[in-house]
Amino acid sequence: MKAKTPSKLEKILAAGHLAVTSECGPPRGSDMEVITEKANLIKDYVDAINITDNQTSVTRMSSLAACIQLKLMGLEPVLQMVTRDRNRIALQSDILGAASFDIHNVLCLSGDHQSFGDCPTGQNVHDIDSMQLIQTVRLMRDQGKFLGGGDIKRPPQMFVGAAANPFADPFEIRVPRLAKKIAAGVEFIQTQCIYNMEKFELWLKIAGDRGLLEKVHILAGVTPFKSAGMAKYMKNRVPGIEVPDELVKRMSDTPKEKQPEEGVKICIEQIQHLKEVEGVRGFHVMAIEWEEMVPGIVKKSGLYPRPSVE
Amino acid sequence: MIVADRKPIEEIIEEVKNYEKILILGCNECVTVCEAGGKKEVGVLASALRMYFLNQGREVKIDEETLERQCDHEYLEEIRDVMDQYDAVVSLACGVGVQFMAEKYHDCPIYPGVDTCFLGATEKRGLWTERCQACGQCILARTGGICPVSRCAKRILNGPCGGSAKGKCEINKEIDCAWELIINRLKALDKLDDYEKIDPIKDWSTDRAGGPRKVVREDVQE
Numbered sequence: 181m182k183a184k185t186p187s188k189l190e191k192i193l194a195a196g197h198l199a200v201t202s203e204c205g206p207p208r209g210s211d212m213e214v215i216t217e218k219a220n221l222i223k224d225y226v227d228a229i230n231i232t233d234n235q236t237s238v239t240r241m242s243s244l245a246a247c248i249q250l251k252l253m254g255l256e257p258v259l260q261m262v263t264r265d266r267n268r269i270a271l272q273s274d275i276l277g278a279a280s281f282d283i284h285n286v287l288c289l290s291g292d293h294q295s296f297g298d299c300p301t302g303q304n305v306h307d308i309d310s311m312q313l314i315q316t317v318r319l320m321r322d323q324g325k326f327l328g329g330g331d332i333k334r335p336p337q338m339f340v341g342a343a344a345n346p347f348a349d350p351f352e353i354r355v356p357r358l359a360k361k362i363a364a365g366v367e368f369i370q371t372q373c374i375y376n377m378e379k380f381e382l383w384l385k386i387a388g389d390r391g392l393l394e395k396v397h398i399l400a401g402v403t404p405f406k407s408a409g410m411a412k413y414m415k416n417r418v419p420g421i422e423v424p425d426e427l428v429k430r431m432s433d434t435p436k437e438k439q440p441e442e443g444v445k446i447c448i449e450q451i452q453h454l455k456e457v458e459g460v461r462g463f464h465v466m467a468i469e470w471e472e473m474v475p476g477i478v479k480k481s482g483l484y485p486r487p488s489v490e
Numbered sequence: 491m492i493v494a495d496r497k498p499i500e501e502i503i504e505e506v507k508n509y510e511k512i513l514i515l516g517c518n519e520c521v522t523v524c525e526a527g528g529k530k531e532v533g534v535l536a537s538a539l540r541m542y543f544l545n546q547g548r549e550v551k552i553d554e555e556t557l558e559r560q561c562d563h564e565y566l567e568e569i570r571d572v573m574d575q576y577d578a579v580v581s582l583a584c585g586v587g588v589q590f591m592a593e594k595y596h597d598c599p600i601y602p603g604v605d606t607c608f609l610g611a612t613e614k615r616g617l618w619t620e621r622c623q624a625c626g627q628c629i630l631a632r633t634g635g636i637c638p639v640s641r642c643a644k645r646i647l648n649g650p651c652g653g654s655a656k657g658k659c660e661i662n663k664e665i666d667c668a669w670e671l672i673i674n675r676l677k678a679l680d681k682l683d684d685y686e687k688i689d690p691i692k693d694w695s696t697d698r699a700g701g702p703r704k705v706v707r708e709d710v711q712e
Contacts, residue, residue: 264644268691290651293643293661304644311648312691327691345652353650353673356686360648364688372652419653419660 181367181397185321187284187339188256189228191489192462193368193397198455199462200483201258201370201399202474203230206241215246218471219255225478226465227486228256228285230370234265237297244274251281258341259283262291267307268316268327275320279336287341287370288313311364314342318365340365344398345372346383348420355386362395369396370464373403373414376422377453384459393459400454403466404473405443408432444473451481491520491611492584493618494527494604499538502580505601509550509578512539514603515569515591516556517583524618526604527582529556535580535603551575560587566594573598609640626696626703632689634675641668647689 183194192199202222207214219229229250233243247257259278261271275286290310294302308316317340319325324335342361346354358369374380380400387393405411408431415423427446434442447465454460463483467473478484506512514536522528532554543550553576557565560583573579578599581588585606592600609622623640629647630637639645643661650669653660657670676682694700 290644290646292653295643295661306644306646307694308691309644309646309648310651311688315688315691343652348650348652348654349656349667350654350670350673353685360686360688363686419655 185284185337185339189285190339192227197487200226201228202226202465205232206246208240212249215249221471222474223255225475228258230258230260233260233262237292237294239298247283248281257283258285258287260287262289263306263308263313264291264304267305275336284338286317286338289343314364314366341368342366344369345420346380347422354383358387370399371401373401375427376424388459397461398459399462399464400460401464402447402450404447405431407439447477448480493524493607493610494521494584495607496526497605503542506578511551511576513553513576513579515579515581517560517587518558532556561590634672636671638668
């Protein structure tokens with residue numbers, strides 16, 4: 181797949197390198213230092229940094245503002261956009277705002293329901309869904325058109341991504357759903373955190389059999405456990421995440437003070453395993469509020485140094 | 491039908507506590523079926539209010555009436571002759587009935603006695619669930635007869651989202667994932683291939699977004 185945009189992430193993938201992305205959650209306040217500090221911790225170990233968009237529906241600094249900051253630092257942001265909070269006017273407007281700062285990556289999401297966050301009594305928008313947001317960005321980029329039909333002066337040049345969760349139910353439509361996102365125009369996928377390797381590989385296999393893996397770059401999502409408690413929480417409380425019992429047991433059987441180390445070790449083993457799996461084009465390392473672990477994980481997984489592309 | 495639920499008695503008392511002559515007005519349609527505002531509930535509310543005023547040592551006239559419908563001029567006219575006997579009405583109709591009453595009897599305060607909830611069905615006695623949001627442009631033909639606009643918490647037209655687990659919605663394990671229902675239904679209809687058709691961006695101008703709506707049928711107007 182040849183690169184169609186100036187996105188560094190796209191170029192790295194197009195050159196056949198395994199890409200590495202990570203993510204930073206903006207602060208619950210207006211101190212941009214939080215972002216610059218997190219970004220400085222990981223910048224040499226990743227190709228692009230996602231900035232989450234009011235994740236788990238908790239109000240935070242805007243993803244766009246934090247992405248602009250990364251851009252000003254000379255880094256490569258991935259603008260996450262959820263369809264929960266903005267209608268088609270606001271989404272298109274923010275896409276243009278991002279494009280004006282030459283932000284070249286976008287991740288199209290529907291977003292967690294607002295009942296999980298700090299404004300459970302608020303409205304949700306969902307004027308369009310994540311599938312339709314993919315179409316919208318592609319329309320704006322490829323045809324230089326707004327949804328309303330008007331022409332865009334200096335259209336956005338964005339590499340278009342989306343999430344995929346091979347572990348959500350029902351499993352049988354997980355590959356058709358990927359096919360649907362590809363048909364909508366998605367170019368890269370960052371998956372939900374993978375713990376159940378077998379199921380993930382089965383999903384990839386079915387996608388490969390349908391010829392989908394030549395049409396999209398799949399970045400496998402990994403998240404290190406900080407503790408046995410976190411492993412249990414992910415297993416029992418987080419919708420759409422599957423943690424096999426043996427991983428929970430492995431964390432629980434580790435003495436408390438050694439658990440963070442064990443969690444990182446598991447994560448590195450997972451990456452090393454997945455590197456050999458056909459169709460995996462890179463990794464999305466989600467070290468939730470634990471960004472300082474990203475350099476070690478990337479290094480020990482043999483993914484450092486990061487390639488440079490023109 | 492329109493599904494409503496009873497308002498807390500304290501809230502109703504707060505609204506009507508200063509009146510002397512109150513009419514409790516029920517409706518014989520949807521709110522009767524969902525046991526929120528029919529003749530029976532009119533009686534229950536009237537008794538509760540009488541009890542309240544008695545305890546306050548006040549003599550307040552509380553009358554009961556239930557109309558065939560409150561969303562029709564014809565039935566609302568039935569009480570015109572008696573309306574001057576009251577200084578307030580508590581309507582147990584849905585929001586439509588309350589407003590129609592207020593439009594018709596302009597100088598009489600009308601208070602809602604129920605909360606209007608949704609367009610739904612009776613699953614069993616005491617359990618009503620939502621089925622429609624009256625978006626004004628029905629898509630059920632494309633979704634196996636199950637509506638994602640009213641039954642998906644994110645009204646996602648190309649679902650399910652990543653939060654669907656074991657057939658349930660991420661917001662509540664009691665709520666079915668609409669998209670799981672749609673997929674099962676498409677399977678039953680042998681139309682699972684239709685799942686891969688991308689549903690286009692919806693025109694919400696026929697929904698609430700387009701402003702107050704009207705249906706005009708000149709062919710049936712007199």
